[in-house]
């Protein structure tokens with residue numbers, strides 16, 4: 001058979017994902033700090049996206065950002081409010097501000113009828129997240145939360161294994177990962193100050209751990225939480241090489257642990273760390289009545305994993321285990337591209353939010369429950385009113 005004939009059987013990604021460049025999407029970015037760089041780099045690869053406006057509270061920052069990325073035609077503003085009031089033809093906005101500004105910016109954008117890509121974590125508190133969801137419902141616009149690890153083929157495999165029934169009924173989840181020395185201060189102190197970060201490791205990388213496990217098992221509703229948080233490393237001047245002053249600015253958690261009861265008789269044993277005297281808080285585990293799954297931890301936990309999954313089963317009375325080989329993610333596009341592309345496609349085609357608030361509200365409720373329980377010193381109930 002000729003090569004041309006065989007080629008007819010090849011799956012064509014180009015055909016499948018043909019982008020209609022005549023249907024253009026006008027995008028703004030609010031907050032032009034570190035993660036905004038990943039947003040613009042990926043938007044610039046999309047032939048149907050125009051980055052038309054940028055805003056940052058720091059004078060000159062958005063303009064310098066525009067220059068660095070060659071989008072000098074983008075209109076520059078000094079706050080989300082200025083941008084959202086002035087721009088009349090925006091289709092979408094990437095909200096890349098520090099956590100404490102997530103809710104205000106998202107609500108304002110939705111009220112202006114603009115589709116929102118909101119960086120993770122959803123918000124700082126459960127109350128804020130509920131307010132964002134109210135604005136989302138009222139506006140009828142799209143809101144998606146920026147959890148790109150979900151877009152990876154290996155992460156999808158965890159969900160596929162659970163959904164296949166291979167593990168039986170799931171009853172126990174253990175969050176793993178955590179960092180030995182990884183308080184995120186290389187680009188300043190917005191992650192560690194209460195007024196900007198609002199929450200620390202529990203929201204930053206803890207939200208990734210929660211998304212990995214909860215998404216795999218269908219996002220069951222959290223019922224109660226016993227939580228603990230501490231900040232022994234972040235508040236120690238000796239921790240920071242060359243920046244002892246960061247210790248007095250540190251106003252969030254650098255470690256958290258919790259026991260969370262979930263609907264469906266599932267228990268979640270959670271731990272996360274920006275800093276601790278241990279290499280890892282353990283692998284992530286999913287235990288079911290027919291099998292167990294081990295998700296290996298990584299050195300600097302960022303919500304992804306880079307070693308094979310292992311399944312544990314009993315076959316013919318023998319205890320066996322086997323590895324699921326790592327799947328090579330596409331070399332052509334990053335997970336970040338996939339996260340933004342899926343959002344833009346949903347905006348264009350009237351599709352659903354790739355990472356919907358209806359799921360991530362449970363992620364936020366657990367984070368909120370951990371902080372509340374830690375403060376009150378006892379178990380707390382989680383109540384999530386219908387929006």
Ligand SMILES: NC(=O)c1ccc[n+]([C@@H]2O[C@H](COP(=O)([O-])OP(=O)(O)OC[C@H]3O[C@@H](n4cnc5c(N)ncnc54)[C@H](O)[C@@H]3O)[C@@H](O)[C@H]2O)c1
Nearest residue numbers: 031033034035055056057079080097098099101119120190
């Ligand atoms: N998905 C990921 O992989 C990933 C990675 C890193 C950070 N993040 C998230 O992205 C967010 C930002 O992180 P970062 O490292 O870029 O922080 P950053 O401090 O570098 O940047 C945030 C920027 O937002 C600006 N800002 C804040 N409020 C504003 C407002 N109302 N209007 C205009 N500008 C405003 C600040 O001036 C700052 O320049 C955080 O919520 C973080 O959790 C996600």
